[in-house]
Amino acid sequence: MQRLLDVLLSGLALVVLSPLLVPIAIALRLTGEGEVFFVQQRVGLGGKAFGLYKFATMLKNSPSIGTGTVTVKHDPRVLPLGRLLRKTKINELPQLLNIFKGDMSIIGPRPQTQRCFDAFxxxxxxxxxxxxxxxxxxxxxxxxxxEELMHASAEPERFYDDVIMPYKGLLEEWYVAHQGLVTYMLCIFATAWVVLFPTSRIVWSLFADLPKQPSALVDSL
Structure with a gap:
């Protein structure tokens, strides 16, 4: 059922959002470094790598500069138009193609680069x-x-590896244990809600049994 919903919803979204996606693709082609899409290898189902699609928001050789595949707030590698796309999460929309193809689902653990996956x-x-x-x-x-959390730390990469990823790993374990149509639909609702109301803590009301936050994150999430 979830796979069927993935195909139907991603296909519908691609059609409905095409008036937005096409102009963005043209704008990216005419600005920055002229790249429209950025394809990056991520760890997927069964541990197999797949090419994840995003709108290009950073310099071409970003993975070899600065913090590599970890992006921090005010990252100098992000292009001007890319900042807007990243802030609104529009840069993630090409992943609807990944969902339609079967690489991804609308809801699931966020696919990581190998470096970030190894931090779990x-x-x-x-x-x-x-x-x-x-x-x-x-x-x-x-x-x-x-990115805001990492920016607030004196050692962002260490904070990412030692605090963020261990707790995020517990959250993803929770999802795997509780996956199902109800969780799927509630996560879609919560995603839309926090896009409209970024400071909302609705996720803690919808999923009261989520893993307890570590002390370093209690006042941040």
Whole structure:
């Protein structure tokens, strides 16, 4: 049922959003470095790598500059138009193609680069690869301001590896254990809600049994 909904909803979204996606593609082609899409290898179902589509928002060789595949607030590698696309999450919309193809689901653990996937605890890694990664999901909703959190730390990469990823791993484990149509639909609702109301804590009301936040994140999420 979830796969059927993925195909129907992603196909419908691609049609409905085409008046937005096409002008953005043209604008990207005419600005920045002239790239429309950025395809990056991510860890997917069964631990297999797949090419994840995004609108190009950063310099071509960004993975080899600065913090690599980890993006921080005010990252100098982000192009001017890219800042708007990233802030509104519009840069993620090409992943509707990944969903339609079957690489991803609308809801699931966020697909990570190998470097970021390796930052998960081993137990979390083993659970995460049991399901298709998602355009959104529990981890994405809770950590919607991840770049802000890292920016507030004196050592952003260490904070990412030692605090964010272990807890995010627990959230994704929770999703794998509770996956189903109800969780799927509630996550879609929560995703839309926090886009409209970014400071909302609705996720904690919808999913009261989420893993307890570590002390370093209690006042941040």
């Amino acid at each position: 605890p081993i137990a979390s890694q083993m659970e995460i690869v049991k399901v298709r990664p998602g355009l959104s999901g529990i981890g994405s909703i809770v950590f919607r301001d991840e």
